[in-house]
Amino acid sequence: MRVIGLMSGTSYDAIEAAAGDLTLDGDTLFLRPLGHLSVPYPDDLRDLITATLPPAATTVQAVCALDTGIGQAFAGAAERALRELCDGAADLVVSHGQTMYHWVEDGTVRGTLQLGRPAWIAEATGLPVVSDLRSRDVAAGGQGAPLVGMTDTLLLRALPGTPAALNLGGIANVTVLAPGAEPLAFDTGPANALLDAAVRYFTDGAAAYDEDGRRAAAGHTHPELLRILLDDPYYRRPAPKSTGKEHFHLPYLQRALDALPTPAPAPDDVLATLTRLTAVTVAGACRTHGVTELVVSGGGARNPVLMGMIAEELPGVLLRPSDELGLLSDAKEALAFAILGFLTVHGLPGTLPSGTGARRATLLGSITPGLTPLRLPEPVAQPPRLLRVTP
Numbered sequence: 152m153r154v155i156g157l158m159s160g161t162s163y164d165a166i167e168a169a170a171g172d173l174t175l176d177g178d179t180l181f182l183r184p185l186g187h188l189s190v191p192y193p194d195d196l197r198d199l200i201t202a203t204l205p206p207a208a209t210t211v212q213a214v215c216a217l218d219t220g221i222g223q224a225f226a227g228a229a230e231r232a233l234r235e236l237c238d239g240a241a242d243l244v245v246s247h248g249q250t251m252y253h254w255v256e257d258g259t260v261r262g263t264l265q266l267g268r269p270a271w272i273a274e275a276t277g278l279p280v281v282s283d284l285r286s287r288d289v290a291a292g293g294q295g296a297p298l299v300g301m302t303d304t305l306l307l308r309a310l311p312g313t314p315a316a317l318n319l320g321g322i323a324n325v326t327v328l329a330p331g332a333e334p335l336a337f338d339t340g341p342a343n344a345l346l347d348a349a350v351r352y353f354t355d356g357a358a359a360y361d362e363d364g365r366r367a368a369a370g371h372t373h374p375e376l377l378r379i380l381l382d383d384p385y386y387r388r389p390a391p392k393s394t395g396k397e398h399f400h401l402p403y404l405q406r407a408l409d410a411l412p413t414p415a416p417a418p419d420d421v422l423a424t425l426t427r428l429t430a431v432t433v434a435g436a437c438r439t440h441g442v443t444e445l446v447v448s449g450g451g452a453r454n455p456v457l458m459g460m461i462a463e464e465l466p467g468v469l470l471r472p473s474d475e476l477g478l479l480s481d482a483k484e485a486l487a488f489a490i491l492g493f494l495t496v497h498g499l500p501g502t503l504p505s506g507t508g509a510r511r512a513t514l515l516g517s518i519t520p521g522l523t524p525l526r527l528p529e530p531v532a533q534p535p536r537l538l539r540v541t542p
């Protein structure tokens with residue numbers, strides 16, 4: 152089955168579109184990636200997302216405009232993926248949409264809202280669309296995140312020791328597979344969320360991120376700021392757990408800065424401290440679970456200063472990009488969602504209760520028909536245990 156996966160993470164820098172041929176054979180899921188596109192959001196849509204994200208107040212009209220705008224942007228990315236990656240022929244589109252709110256109260260997820268109406272994608276491509284993948288897990292008592300845990304687990308099973316997968320998006324999440332234990336998957340805290348917010352603030356919006364970690368490299372960790380930031384109870388909460396930008400945003404950072412004695416730290420020192428915060432919290436999560444090898448993906452993997460700090464905090468742990476396992480770092484999450492949609496249409500659950508904390512593993516998503524009547528494959532009884540990526 153040829154599947155297109157569409158994803159935009161909490162950084163909302165671009166829509167990642169990836170396509171792959173998926174085949175299930177016994178307990179092995181074979182994936183042949185067909186390529187990847189990164190489609191930036193139009194400026195006005197990105198501005199509307201920025202203006203609407205927490206802690207901003209919003210209107211239902213803005214929410215409707217976003218649902219349409221994001222749906223149309225995803226539809227454009229899907230059309231391009233169909234044409235440029237699939238020679239015009241695919242079976243299914245799977246769309247994560249754009250998370251606008253992940254509603255967590257005392258560690259319980261009460262709702263999660265991804266916008267980007269799938270009708271636009273179905274209408275543009277003529278293909279059926281699986282969307283809204285998170286909410287079913289929430290309804291089953293789970294965190295609804297991180298959903299990449301399923302793909303990570305299938306991928307990590309072939310590795311020795313206690314391997315883990317780390318994705319450094321706006322938020323950092325890990326999947327840990329210890330021998331003889333159920334897989335764990337949870338958000339460790341911010342990866343780039345606070346860093347990006349600080350860079351935008353210090354540059355008056357001229358820069359969106361600390362390119363190649365240059366500014367962090369020019370600064371020094373501010374021990375008192377790091378201590379205040381590490382005092383957040385989120386880091387002490389045991390897994391399963393998830394978080395988002397409704398927690399880690401600019402006002403959150405400003406509160407921490409306000410708690411410092413004067414003089415305020417230099418901007419580069421703040422950036423160095425935030426980079427260190429990500430490294431320390433990722434490393435702490437890995438140490439708690441005895442991780443021996445870390446497979447890294449996401450935009451943060453391109454930040455050599457962040458990667459260097461993670462390596463420093465985790466001596467003896469092998470760090471390598473997911474590219475080495477055949478999944479390009481920038482395409483991995485989109486492919487993970489393609490896999491989730493594939494599982495859904497085959498009647499297979501997409502979550503691991505040990506990962507999201509749900510009462511049971513559920514069939515994820517809502518299905519929007521394409522141009523022709525919806526015909527689903529015969530349900531499969533045996534879920535895959537392994538993912539093999541083939542050239």
Ligand SMILES: Nc1ncnc2c1ncn2[C@@H]1O[C@H](COP(=O)(O)OP(=O)(O)O)[C@@H](O)[C@H]1O
Pocket residue numbers: 159160161162163164165319320321322343347359360361362363364448449450451453454455
């Ligand atoms: N060359 C780079 N140097 C430093 N940071 C980078 C670089 N490239 C990407 N990033 C970071 O990665 C983020 C995007 O990562 P991504 O995996 O797309 O996150 P998300 O899934 O949240 O959209 C950017 O906002 C930026 O912080």
Ligand SMILES: [Mg+2]
Pocket residue numbers: 159160162163164165450
């Ligand atoms: Mg992104």
